[in-house]
Amino acid sequence: MAFKQSDIVTPQEPPLPAEDVHLPERGFTINRRKAAAVALVCWLGWGIMVWLVLKNGTIGIDRAGLLWFRTGADLQARGGIWVVEAVRDITALGGVLLSTLVTVAAVVALMFLKLRREAVLFALTVILGWGLNTLMKTVIGRDRPNLVPHLSDAAGLSFPSGHSFASAMIYIGMALAFASLSQRHSVRYLLIASAMVLSAFIAWSRVLLGVHYPSDAIAGWLGGAAWAFTAAALLYKPARAAAETDTVAHLDPRTG
Template sequence: MDEHKKGEVTPHDPTVPADTIRLPERGFGIDRKKAIIAAAICWAGWAVVVYLVTNGLTGGFDQWGLMSYRTGEELGPRGPELVFESVRDVTALGGVFLRNLFAIAAVVALLFLKLRREAVIYALTVASGWLANTGMKLLVGRERPQIVPHLTEAGGESFPSGHSFSAAVVYIGMAIAFAALSRRHSVRYTVIGFAMVLSAMVAWSRVMLGVHFPSDVTAGWLGGAGWAFLAAALFYAPAKAAADSETVRKMDPSE
């Protein structure tokens, strides 16, 4: 069979010019003032939810949220099986395995893109976020809801939702890191906005599965988003210094 007909390139075929892609060696700096303002708004919301929960003022909201996806005498999931499968797929994005896998992959990708500063900021954000979430759970103890049957296994304290907090930290923090590839604010806001919507979907999926009160996931998401924005501002200076260190340079796979 003729080699050319196989789709293979022969010496007679013209060469295809390679595209030139220019990546910022350090990325464009984040606006730390805006990050702190966003963090303050989220943390203020978190404080309000904590106050409402500790004073027993979220009963109606929690009842409505848990019952909104249930139907019938057995309070089973509402809608077709496809909806239920989609909810389980979305909640898996906030699980320990997938979120940590994506976080590690993001750090490696940032290093390949020569964004060492962003890689350090993101790694510190995720690691410190785990400590913050653990402390928050110890601050407000709460049992998981028993209003509707649980559609997945879940253990530990209910408030705040660890899935919600961690999903917000991992995905919003990831978006902030990769937003450094563009200097255009419209691109940055779109990327970060998508991550906020995705993490919010993970949070509400926990309510649909019956393992968290709506107030749990609201506080968890606000706390996680607030931590992602706050860490991006607080860790900027030390991450910039660490990016030039010999240790981080040796970890850079592109070197």
């Protein structure tokens, strides 16, 4: 295919030779036994939260958590409008739009890094996780809190928090995928721990906005984290098999 001269970029400096560009070593995997152990702990925590909610055992913590960020007779947020805007910015990281964009960008980046197995695993984690979260909401069923004014629009059922589940599932799942680029435990643990902290902030932001009970956020985060680690442990072999198919190969952005 011939290109017009106007389509050709003229470099200001000599271009970097292709052979001088090196990707980091790849092929390291997450320890699936450790992932399964963490998943078990998170699922146990999630099960306890479900039991407490069904037994009305979270009324005290739910009320205290919602009122903690509020002040005055009209129960407005502490700290003023800039604090509210900051909380809204944090919660947006777990919203459908941004979390979807992050997921797509991460999958493409993993493909560029020749990490097809991790790309497929992460995609499966998110796709199946959304269905799992919807099932949880349908089975449990719970109306949103009306104790304090809502500082953000929210619809649908309250338990578990979809933002909390999605942020834990996506950011922890993404950290597990990119952790395969390093063979150092310290780097892996730092990456995964950072994702856990970030997703926890997103979960708590839902409580600060008044659209979820603390028990919603805790259960959502535990469920999302549990699923991310469960997927890393159980979906590894199916993801590896799928990554070796011609269909996934054709989706590789480095080909064509």
